[in-house]
Amino acid sequence: MTPQHLPAARAVALTKIFGAGDASVTALDAVDVDFATGAFTAIMGPSGSGKSTLLHCLAGLDDPTAGRVYLGDTDLTLLGDRGLTELRRDRMGFVFQSFNLLPVVTAAENMLLPMRLAGARPDSGWFDEVVTRLGLAGRLSHRPHELSGGQQQRVAVARALLPRPDVVFADEPTGNLDSQSGAEVLSLLRSSVREFGQTVVMVTHDPVAASYADRVVLLADGRPAGEIDDPTPDSVVRVMRELRAPAC
Ligand SMILES: Nc1ncnc2c1ncn2[C@@H]1O[C@H](COP(=O)(O)OP(=O)(O)OP(=O)(O)O)[C@@H](O)[C@H]1O
Numbered sequence: 001m002t003p004q005h006l007p008a009a010r011a012v013a014l015t016k017i018f019g020a021g022d023a024s025v026t027a028l029d030a031v032d033v034d035f036a037t038g039a040f041t042a043i044m045g046p047s048g049s050g051k052s053t054l055l056h057c058l059a060g061l062d063d064p065t066a067g068r069v070y071l072g073d074t075d076l077t078l079l080g081d082r083g084l085t086e087l088r089r090d091r092m093g094f095v096f097q098s099f100n101l102l103p104v105v106t107a108a109e110n111m112l113l114p115m116r117l118a119g120a121r122p123d124s125g126w127f128d129e130v131v132t133r134l135g136l137a138g139r140l141s142h143r144p145h146e147l148s149g150g151q152q153q154r155v156a157v158a159r160a161l162l163p164r165p166d167v168v169f170a171d172e173p174t175g176n177l178d179s180q181s182g183a184e185v186l187s188l189l190r191s192s193v194r195e196f197g198q199t200v201v202m203v204t205h206d207p208v209a210a211s212y213a214d215r216v217v218l219l220a221d222g223r224p225a226g227e228i229d230d231p232t233p234d235s236v237v238r239v240m241r242e243l244r245a246p247a248c
Helices: 051-058 081-091 107-117 124-133 149-161 179-196 233-244
Strands: 009-018 025-035 040-044 066-071 092-096 167-171 200-203 215-220 223-229
Touching: 009 051, 025 051, 025 066, 025 215, 025 223, 040 051, 040 179, 051 066, 051 167, 051 200, 081 092, 092 149, 107 124, 107 149, 124 149, 124 179, 149 167, 149 179, 167 179, 179 200, 215 233, 223 233
Parallel strands: 040 200, 040 215, 092 167, 167 200
Antiparallel strands: 009 025, 009 066, 215 223
């Protein structure tokens, strides 16, 4: 577990350049940013501003070109492939836009899969609490195709929360959901922060989704472009509009 006084995740002078020479693209340009332990942070910015690249580097899914990435006090840039795989398995949870559930096994088996791969299992009290809180108690033996999109994403959230990871990384978690199912998933992510002390870092395009977070980190052209504390949909829309149309 990350000690409370350390940021759960941190980028230091993080630079990511894709390609080389004339065709190179600087997706992240010496980004410094901290993600507080026990907080829900949204990453926003115009299309192409580097949001996904930042999330992928924080999660060890992409190699930085320069700079450092920390999970608690672990420097990801010093780890090899095996170390990164174990770190992701043991200390990170993931929620993707496309749910990424295994179609051939039940909801319960999907939820428990990452822990099984690690040779672990949650205690039954914690499993029951997560399943009940996510409204999945009556759905445990269903296969993904027997569940609605919102239910499938709640299974993915349960799968991410059960190992009590240091950070849950969510990439457009409501992108494939109707607004009501999306609101449920966002409320659950927020509750996991408030009630379980979970740290959540979420990339989103949606000002309403971002308003569920405690803080919004803004990117523009691969650089930090400000922050919003206690965001509302209106405050996010206003700041995003300014980012897209900077004053001349
Ligand atoms: N694998 C890649 N190869 C080359 N360029 C890439 C690659 N991945 C991203 N880029 C470029 O890096 C920049 C940042 O991309 P990124 O996907 O991080 O932005 P984003 O803010 O998440 O965008 P969107 O909101 O459209 O998803 C863009 O210019 C993109 O074209």
